Amino acid sequence: MCSAERIDGKLISQKIHEETLEESKKLKEKHNLQPGLVVVLIGEDPASQVYVNMKEKKSKELGFYSEKIVLNKEATMDEVLTLIHKLNNDPRVHGILVQSPPPPQIDEEKVIESIDPKKDVDCFHAENVGKMLIGKTDGFYPCTPYGVMKLLEYSDINPSGKHAVIIGRSNIVGKPMMSLLVQKAKGANATVTVCHSRTPNIPELARQADIVVAAIGKPEFVTADMVKEGAVVIDVGINRVEDATRKRGYRLVGDVAFDEVSKKASKITPVPGGVGPMTIAMLMQNAVKACKMQNGITD
């Protein structure tokens, strides 16, 4: 029934984790260094706890110095900024991550600005965002769009000269995706179109794409009539839709109507198991890069 090749994000992320583990071991053996990643959670949001625990667990598996710091949900800005300041100056810590979203009394933008850009492994700080757009390689790339670039690479899809149509212009996916794909660089060099809520003719534009990146946050938004025969379709969406047949009452679907689109696409990412697992894999890669850069290691 499904003619498109599935891009297996679970498998690819696993390969990347293996690479990260190798690099982590090498840092230990050659340089007596241990990449350090600290995840800060403010409050008790259950979904955030799940994410934070996943990141902590994976860091430990990869041999990192790993710390999870949980602040009370009533934590003040002062407390958060004092903590960030301490972590910025802690040489064991190469990457700092503040789990989003923080409670309402916390100004997330100010917290991000307070993180030393060299330790900003999420690439939320303006300096790293700017480096990415300019094409400098001494910053970080945001984990999800970076993961998409790696999915393409590991699936032998070279975007050079291809037309990539990105649906969505968020700061965490759409805009960095456009920045990465348009660069004059190996693995990039795509012609890029960005569509969004104000675009009147998304289907017409999407049909021109050799590569569609769906990141608009609407369940099954991309239908078969919006996709060219043989296109590559990358689904960044994760949406909950009610489903009484499931025990938990919902199921996860992407921004792409997988069943129908997979009949036309040449390669497609499933949800879950496509882009999802890549985010944490690239976070760990960023932590290793941070460790190397902060220690002047270039091998």
Next chain:
Amino acid sequence: MCSAERIDGKLISQKIHEETLEESKKLKEKHNLQPGLVVVLIGEDPASQVYVNMKEKKSKELGFYSEKIVLNKEATMDEVLTLIHKLNNDPRVHGILVQSPPPPQIDEEKVIESIDPKKDVDCFHAENVGKMLIGKTDGFYPCTPYGVMKLLEYSDINPSGKHAVIIGRSNIVGKPMMSLLVQKAKGANATVTVCHSRTPNIPELARQADIVVAAIGKPEFVTADMVKEGAVVIDVGINRVEDATRKRGYRLVGDVAFDEVSKKASKITPVPGGVGPMTIAMLMQNAVKACKMQNGITD
């Protein structure tokens, strides 16, 4: 012969200079402040001298504190960085500009990184580039693409929901142009396509554009067959082509074949007299903004 309305960059830039003068006067009267702009020239490149002198002259006309600092063409990195450090700490100076290109012994990237982002009125520093892409308004926008946004605004062209096709992906025009046009913001909200040297089908893509921005640095690259009837055409190119009939032996042409394209476009910028004069106008606006931000003035 010419059916398109000409967008008069000279006139529009004049209006913006008048606004800047008003703001400059107001800063003096209400706050006893004078915007300060320093232009640094390293070496004696004749074209650079012309630009630097223009900027100095305009600053003075607008009532700014203005300084032109000329360093020897053999100046060392240390000398340049020491000068920037001094200017970063000089409260009279709100904007610092290092004329490009510097001589070969000078690492331009490092010089840009050394400028306090708050004084980076060219918007070359990664932090300001990142703020622009994220959509923050407390940085600066690069003067030429910012000038294009103002040309659109003053010509009553609202990019919202329109398809803008940008030809060229340079760090000073193409990429910031895409960043500004795609924002979820008043005067922006365009669907954006970026084409470049690796794009195989630029004519086909350009023909879909409601707004074409040509910034590829090739004389008369955009021809009539590449433009949709009624499109708006913005020409950022300035190219010298040999012309024996001219006294100086060349004439300036844009990236657009003006005569033929102006028969199909609804509005078009000429070269010279289109985008060109806007760059310096936006630089002066950035200097006023820098002065206000550094002094906490919001009116």
